[in-house]
Amino acid sequence: MVEGVRTPVAQRAVERIKEMIADGEVGPGQRLPTERELSARLGVSRGSVREAIRSLTTLGVLSVRHGAGVYVTALRPADLLEAFSVLAEVSRDETLLEVLQVRRMIEPAATALAAARATPEELDRIGGLLDRMEEGGRTTADHGADDLGFHRAVVACAGNATLSAVHAGLSSRTFNERVWAGLADEGLTDTLFQDHRRVHEALLARDPEAAGAAAAAHVLRVERWLSLRGGG
Numbered sequence: 001m002v003e004g005v006r007t008p009v010a011q012r013a014v015e016r017i018k019e020m021i022a023d024g025e026v027g028p029g030q031r032l033p034t035e036r037e038l039s040a041r042l043g044v045s046r047g048s049v050r051e052a053i054r055s056l057t058t059l060g061v062l063s064v065r066h067g068a069g070v071y072v073t074a075l076r077p078a079d080l081l082e083a084f085s086v087l088a089e090v091s092r093d094e095t096l097l098e099v100l101q102v103r104r105m106i107e108p109a110a111t112a113l114a115a116a117r118a119t120p121e122e123l124d125r126i127g128g129l130l131d132r133m134e135e136g137g138r139t140t141a142d143h144g145a146d147d148l149g150f151h152r153a154v155v156a157c158a159g160n161a162t163l164s165a166v167h168a169g170l171s172s173r174t175f176n177e178r179v180w181a182g183l184a185d186e187g188l189t190d191t192l193f194q195d196h197r198r199v200h201e202a203l204l205a206r207d208p209e210a211a212g213a214a215a216a217a218h219v220l221r222v223e224r225w226l227s228l229r230g231g232g
Contacts, residue, residue, distance in 0.1 A: 009044050013052035016042050021061070021072055032062065032070040059083065077165040085165075088172035096175070100223040103170045107155065107219055110167065112212035114157035115203050122157050123203055129153060130196055140184065144177030150196060154203070154215075179222055182229070195221065 017038070020026055032038065035053075039046045053070055056062040060079040063071050073079055088099050118126075132138075133146040148171055155167045183189055195218035202211035 007048065007051065010048045010051035010055070013038075013042050013044050013048050014055050017052055017056060018061070021075075026072055028072050028075045030072055031068075032072065034069070077162040078168070081162075081165040081169055084169040087169050088175055097223065097226060099170050100219060100226060103167070104216060104219040104223060106163070106167065106170075107151070108212035108216040110155045110158045110160075110163055111199060111203075111215035112208035113159070114154050115206055115208040115211035117159050118157035118203055122153070123200075126150065126153050126157075126200055126203065130193075130200055133196070134193055140177050140181045143180040143189070144173050147176045147180065147192070147196075148173050154199065157203075179225065182225065191221070192218075 017032070026032055032053075033041065035046050035049050038049045042049065053062055053064070057064055057070075060073055060082050061075070063073050065071060088096070091099055129146060129150045133143060133150065138146070151171060152164070152168060156164050158164075180189065180192070183192060195214065198214040199211060199218065202214050
């Protein structure tokens with residue numbers, strides 16, 4: 001069998017195990033029945049059960065503890081979406097443009113929520129990230145990391161772990177470094193600083209509409225920059 005391709009029987013076992021979790025028969029942190037018990041219960045071979053367990057482990061649903069059995073994970077969004085998190089890292093050309101388009105759909109909404117929900121401590125932290133980003137002597141790699149931290153910190157203020165996990169999958173430190181390097185070559189890094197400051201000012205003003213608009217304009221700027229370079 002080709003690695004990563006499930007047989008129809010194993011796929012059926014995957015679906016049955018997911019049903020057990022969804023129905024509350026076994027919950028987060030709890031141990032799954034043994035391989036033998038699952039095989040008898042699901043009416044499939046033990047090999048198919050093992051294949052299903054491998055698939056669900058890769059997806060972050062199950063965790064194999066050697067010598068202790070197979071357990072359901074905490075089912076946290078960040079764990080379940082971990083495989084999705086490589087999307088922006090490996091995407092190129094038109095796919096990367098599509099990633100930015102999706103960011104432009106969700107990031108303004110998240111930023112608007114952040115304007116209403118962010119704590120004073122969170123706003124201070126975001127301001128500190130901006131101050132560090134604008135310090136002299138920062139490298140392109142530094143700016144890429146700072147930029148990623150800024151956007152993730154803003155989205156985290158929305159208070160939705162699933163949204164944060166999806167957003168993380170649409171972000172890439174490597175891509176951020178490319179953006180900063182490209183705009184630095186064009187003498188436009190101050191433009192990005194100003195974009196970030198407008199977002200922060202709207203957050204401080206508790207103005208969801210302005211915050212969402214500032215976030216949308218910023219992502220659109222990067223999207224247009226990438227589009228002019230043919231997507232990559």
